[in-house]
Amino acid sequence: MENGSDIQGQQQHPISLYFKVWGLLFVLSGLSYAVDYMQVQGELRWTLIIIFMFLKAGLIVAVFMHMVWERIAFVLAILLPPLCILVLIALMSIEADYTYFNRLFFFND
Amino acid sequence: MGNFAPAKTTRTEVLIEDWASDKDAFKNVSWGKAMMWIFLLSDTFIFSCFLVGYMSVRMTTAEIWPNSSEVFALTIMGEHIPLILIAIMTFVLITSSGTMAMAVNCGYRNQRKQAAILMLVTAGFGLCFVGMQAFEWSKLIEEGVRPWGNPMGAPQFGAIFFMVTGFHGFHVSIGVIYLIIVAFKVLRGDYEERGYEIVEITGLYWHFVDLVWVFIFAFFYLW
Numbered sequence: 378m379e380n381g382s383d384i385q386g387q388q389q390h391p392i393s394l395y396f397k398v399w400g401l402l403f404v405l406s407g408l409s410y411a412v413d414y415m416q417v418q419g420e421l422r423w424t425l426i427i428i429f430m431f432l433k434a435g436l437i438v439a440v441f442m443h444m445v446w447e448r449i450a451f452v453l454a455i456l457l458p459p460l461c462i463l464v465l466i467a468l469m470s471i472e473a474d475y476t477y478f479n480r481l482f483f484f485n486d
Numbered sequence: 487m488g489n490f491a492p493a494k495t496t497r498t499e500v501l502i503e504d505w506a507s508d509k510d511a512f513k514n515v516s517w518g519k520a521m522m523w524i525f526l527l528s529d530t531f532i533f534s535c536f537l538v539g540y541m542s543v544r545m546t547t548a549e550i551w552p553n554s555s556e557v558f559a560l561t562i563m564g565e566h567i568p569l570i571l572i573a574i575m576t577f578v579l580i581t582s583s584g585t586m587a588m589a590v591n592c593g594y595r596n597q598r599k600q601a602a603i604l605m606l607v608t609a610g611f612g613l614c615f616v617g618m619q620a621f622e623w624s625k626l627i628e629e630g631v632r633p634w635g636n637p638m639g640a641p642q643f644g645a646i647f648f649m650v651t652g653f654h655g656f657h658v659s660i661g662v663i664y665l666i667i668v669a670f671k672v673l674r675g676d677y678e679e680r681g682y683e684i685v686e687i688t689g690l691y692w693h694f695v696d697l698v699w700v701f702i703f704a705f706f707y708l709w
Contacts, residue, residue: 388590388594388686389591389594389595390591392588392591395584395587395588395591396584398587399580399583399584399587402580402583402584403577403580406573406576406577406580409703409704409708410569410573410576412708413555413568413569413707413708414568414569416555422708423709426704426708426709427704429704430700430701430703430704433700434697434700434701437583437693437696437697437700438693438697440587441583441586441587441689441693441696442689442690442693442694442697443686447514447515448500448504448512448513448514448515449497449500449501449504450500450501450504450505450511450512450513451512451515451520451523453501454511454512455523455524455526455527458527459527459530459531459534462531462534462538465534465535465538466538466541469538469541469542470541470542470545472542473541473542473545473546474545476542476545476546477545477546477547477548480546480547480548481548484548
């Protein structure tokens with residue numbers, strides 16, 4: 378039908394696409410392992426790890442879990458709520474700084 | 487790929503129409519699939535809480551965090567390779583995701599035998615993953631890593647390691663059982679009339695387990 382699947386909402390896509398994504402996931406995993414193997418450190422390390430992580434996660438959700446072919450109402454209902462976690466991350470990291478400085482201040486001999 | 491809506495309506499119009507409609511908002515999505523996704527959404531929050539907890543612990547500890555690259559190194563044939571066990575586990579899990587995707591594809595082509603075999607292969611890779619995790623756990627326990635302390639540095643390392651990888655490993659184990667059950671039902675022909683969407687739903691769970699590993703690999707093992 379309109380979203381590239383048939384009447385029952387079946388997800389049928391060319392097998393070659395799956396193979397391409399599969400290969401890409403292998404390459405990306407290899408690259409993230411290479412980051413550790415080559416001992417890349419500091420900000421470059423964190424940036425590369427995050428980039429490879431999001432690319433892998435995106436490919437899995439989009440193609441293997443068929444999110445690109447679902448209707449927008451469903452996609453938003455599933456993918457928007459996890460954004461709340463960003464608030465939790467922000468709050469916890471603010472609190473973490475405060476705890477860390479207290480520990481340094483009181484527990485260091 | 488992007489041909490969601492008929493040419494005349496925009497995506498936003500389709501979205502509003504779906505959500506404003508009677509009975510159900512998720513058109514073209516069966517209840518089984520919608521419920522699996524909602525379960526996975528709740529699971530996302532559980533794993534996120536674990537990882538955010540890990541973030542807080544790692545940011546607040548005044549002691550040195552153990553170097554995971556060295557902790558998970560193995561000596562294979564006289565060569566000392568950093569983090570190799572985790573790399574192999576990652577590749578095993580990705581391979582299993584690929585065979586799962588193939589199983590879904592075969593299911594929708596009504597090739598039930600191939601679908602069932604591919605699901606069993608996926609379960610086999612899952613077992614392999616859990617086996618390596620058991621090896622990793624026993625190795626670390628032998629080296630003195632405990633949830634309350636370890637010889638390498640910050641005591642919270644053990645707590646986070648056992649909790650996060652344990653919970654993930656539990657998910658993989660449940661996934662293996664789930665896959666085997668569905669594979670046998672597929673093989674027996676239980677879904678001949680209803681169709682093979684069940685393979686896709688099982689696949690969603692399996693891909694999610696792989697997805698969680700992507701985040702654990704990045705934040706716990708590589709950071």
